[in-house]
Amino acid sequence: MRIIILGPTGTGKSTQAEFISKMLKLKHIEAGALLRKLAKKNKLVRNFIDKGRLVPNKIVAKLVKKEIKNSKNFILDGFPRTLSQLNSIKINPDLVLFLKVDKYNLIRRLFLRKREDDSKNNIEKRYRIYLKQTLPVLNYYKKRGILMTIDGNPSIKEVSKNIKKKLIRYPQQ
Numbered sequence: 001m002r003i004i005i006l007g008p009t010g011t012g013k014s015t016q017a018e019f020i021s022k023m024l025k026l027k028h029i030e031a032g033a034l035l036r037k038l039a040k041k042n043k044l045v046r047n048f049i050d051k052g053r054l055v056p057n058k059i060v061a062k063l064v065k066k067e068i069k070n071s072k073n074f075i076l077d078g079f080p081r082t083l084s085q086l087n088s089i090k091i092n093p094d095l096v097l098f099l100k101v102d103k104y105n106l107i108r109r110l111f112l113r114k115r116e117d118d119s120k121n122n123i124e125k126r127y128r129i130y131l132k133q134t135l136p137v138l139n140y141y142k143k144r145g146i147l148m149t150i151d152g153n154p155s156i157k158e159v160s161k162n163i164k165k166k167l168i169r170y171p172q173q
Contacts, residue, residue, distance in 0.1 A: 007099035052122030099152035
């Protein structure tokens, strides 16, 4: 099974992807972690992340393509975020989970996690980018009939429980 999990920064994508990965025995591929790892040795990528901007599609797509190349079953966390990324790799997911969290909760969570690139300015910038570039990706998957929206506002445990209930009823590929 191939699952994509999407949502703005701070929704808990990685936490829930890890939960799903263990539950369904899927490889967890986290685009953000791949980029942060690359940023340690690549100044250009570090600069994009520090300024709250999206790393160019070519770089992200190359990293993700390498990870999914030999994986039949996986959960892909945080990719594709743009239509350009969506078109750069043919993933053909069975299901796309969208963690929907209100803006107030997103900002609160991001300040609590205390990551270096989570300044107020970067948080606002990433949210605007999300609204402009990621919502069209969600609409694309919705039209294909494979988008499942999950309320990401409750506690981690409650969100995991709701995901499990929905996935149990979802036909496995």
